[in-house]
Each structure stands twice: as C-alpha cells, then as structure tokens.
Amino acid sequence: MALNIEDRQVKFWSHQRANGFLSNFFMAEIRVDGLIWPSTEHYYQAMRFEGLPMAEAIRRCPDAKAAKELAWSVPAPESWTLERRIRVMQKAVMAKFTQHEELRIALLATGTAEIIEASKNDGLWGWGPDKDGINLLGILLMQLRAQLSGDCVQTSQVELSNPSFIEDYLRNQAEGKSGIKVPKKTMQLWNKYAVKANKSMRLSHSLMDALNEELDGDVHFKNESKIRALLGELNQSLNDADKVMEQK
Structure with missing residues (x-):
C-alpha cells in the first residue's frame, strides 16, 4: 500500500490520493455493533442517528460521499456532542486498523511521523485553510498507532478509551511533554x-x-x-x- 512521508509528516485527504488509506472515505469494511459498515465514514455519520431509521439508510449508501451527504441533509440531534463524536471516531478507526491487517501494517509503517489530515475546509478534524487547525483525526490515528505498536511515549501515555485525551494530549504537547510538537496556538x-x-x-x-x-x-x-x-x-x-x- 503506497505510503508517502515528507519531512517527517504523513499528509492525507482524498482517499484516491497519497496516503488515502488513512481517509475515512477509504472503502474498507468494518464490523461494529454486529453490523457491516462499508467505511468508517458510513459508521461515523450513521451514529448521528443511532437507533433511528436514518442510521440504516446511511449504512446502505453506495459510498462514503453519499453517506455524508445523506447525514448532513438532516440536522443532528442534541445527543451528537463533540465528546460523542470523538468517541464514535475512536471506535471507527480502531475497527478499521485492527480488522484489516494490511491497513494496520501501513499505519505502523508511518513510524513516528506526524499524521495530518490536510483538509483545507476542516479546521477541527484536519489542519484547516491556514494549516493551524486542531487535526483531531490525525491525533486519533497517531494515538492508535502508538497503541498498536505498544509505544505510549509519543502520545503522553493516555488511554484510547478516554474521550478527554484530546485535550490532555494537546495540553501536554503545548507544554513540551510529548514527542510530536503542537504549537501553543493550536x-x-x-x-x-x-x-x-x-x-x-x-x-x-x-x-x-x-x-x-x-x-x-x-x-x-x-x-x-x-x-x-x-x-x-x-x-x-x-x-x-x-x-x-x-x-x-
């Protein structure tokens, strides 16, 4: 699986371009909660409406783009908080990179490089238009990589199951307590x-x-x-x- 590392950074965005296997739009089936989901994007978007007919409609979408568009056509319920979103994304990427051996190997092959979702439109999950966004998806992937490799040093020894680790991780990074530098401005x-x-x-x-x-x-x-x-x-x-x- 093609891997492109430049200046100790692994950047991805489109599932059809360099490092596309890291994208949520990459079509790799995952089994979660007893169901098969065509991609992590399908699962993530469907969980906005967990327990409702809309969730099943999203699961049946032909591709990740269609799943996202259908989910965004309806306002998210009150239960779709930021903490809930992080927890769902953690579960999705964990399933993706533990249920597909070739994807697990590719993720581990990134070594200690910084993983960045190079989205120009998303300053929360990616680095945003000015490259100074939060990059939550990149952080989740680096955390999972450390878990899979048994190396907790580079991610401040925080547990994947704890949704508050994002804030702890960024705070430790800003204070220089972990291996991958994140600016205080972030x-x-x-x-x-x-x-x-x-x-x-x-x-x-x-x-x-x-x-x-x-x-x-x-x-x-x-x-x-x-x-x-x-x-x-x-x-x-x-x-x-x-x-x-x-x-x-």
Whole structure:
C-alpha cells in the first residue's frame, strides 16, 4: 500500500490520493455493533442517528460521499456532542486498523511521523485553510498507532478509551511533554472552538424549543420576540466560532 512521508509528516485527504488509506472515505469494511459498515465514514455519520431509521439508510449508501451527504441533509440531534463524536471516531478507526491487517501494517509503517489530515475546509478534524487547525483525526490515528505498536511515549501515555485525551494530549504537547510538537496556538484554538461550539449547540436547542412551542400553540407566534432574540444570538455565536477557526 503506497505510503508517502515528507519531512517527517504523513499528509492525507482524498482517499484516491497519497496516503488515502488513512481517509475515512477509504472503502474498507468494518464490523461494529454486529453490523457491516462499508467505511468508517458510513459508521461515523450513521451514529448521528443511532437507533433511528436514518442510521440504516446511511449504512446502505453506495459510498462514503453519499453517506455524508445523506447525514448532513438532516440536522443532528442534541445527543451528537463533540465528546460523542470523538468517541464514535475512536471506535471507527480502531475497527478499521485492527480488522484489516494490511491497513494496520501501513499505519505502523508511518513510524513516528506526524499524521495530518490536510483538509483545507476542516479546521477541527484536519489542519484547516491556514494549516493551524486542531487535526483531531490525525491525533486519533497517531494515538492508535502508538497503541498498536505498544509505544505510549509519543502520545503522553493516555488511554484510547478516554474521550478527554484530546485535550490532555494537546495540553501536554503545548507544554513540551510529548514527542510530536503542537504549537501553543493550536491549544488556544481548541479551547476557543470548544467554548463557541458548546454555546452554539445550547442556543440551537433553545431556539428549537421555542419554535416547537409556537408550532404547537397559537398561530400568532406570541414568543416572536424571544425567537428573534435567540436567532440573533445564535447567528452571532456561529459567526464567532467561524472567526476562531479562520485565525491565522
């Protein structure tokens, strides 16, 4: 399986390009929760709607792109928190690289190189447009690599099963306590993103509750001022979150 390492970095994005086997769009079946999923992307997106018919519809999509598009066509439920997303992604990549021997060997072949999802659009799972994003997927893959190789030094000796390891990992990196350097600015961006994202989620649910109350009640929208205020605050919060991830 083709592996390209440059300047001690393994960059990936498209499943059809260099190091594509690291991408969630790479079509490698995984068995999780008693079901076969065509790719890790199928599983990750379906878990937004765990226990609902939508999850099965996503599982049956012909490819990863279709699975993502179907999932994003419907608002995610309140239960789809950042912690939940990280836990699901951990489970997905663990299944992928332990159920396919050739993929496990390829991951271990990256050695101690930094793994980066070189997405120009995603500053959370990847490094974003200015190459200073969080790169959560890269961190998860490096953590799993250490687990599979038995080397916990480079990942600060944190457990894969603990979803809080992302924050611990970045904090240790910023303090120079582990092998792969992550700038302090990355830790600062992570903290800002988490705060803004959590606020946006809370406002979104408050808005939905207010709207539902109106739909079930009077036709004249007696809480119109409340709805308008929540909409304004939600819009500002989302804009603030976008600005944080766009910082150079």
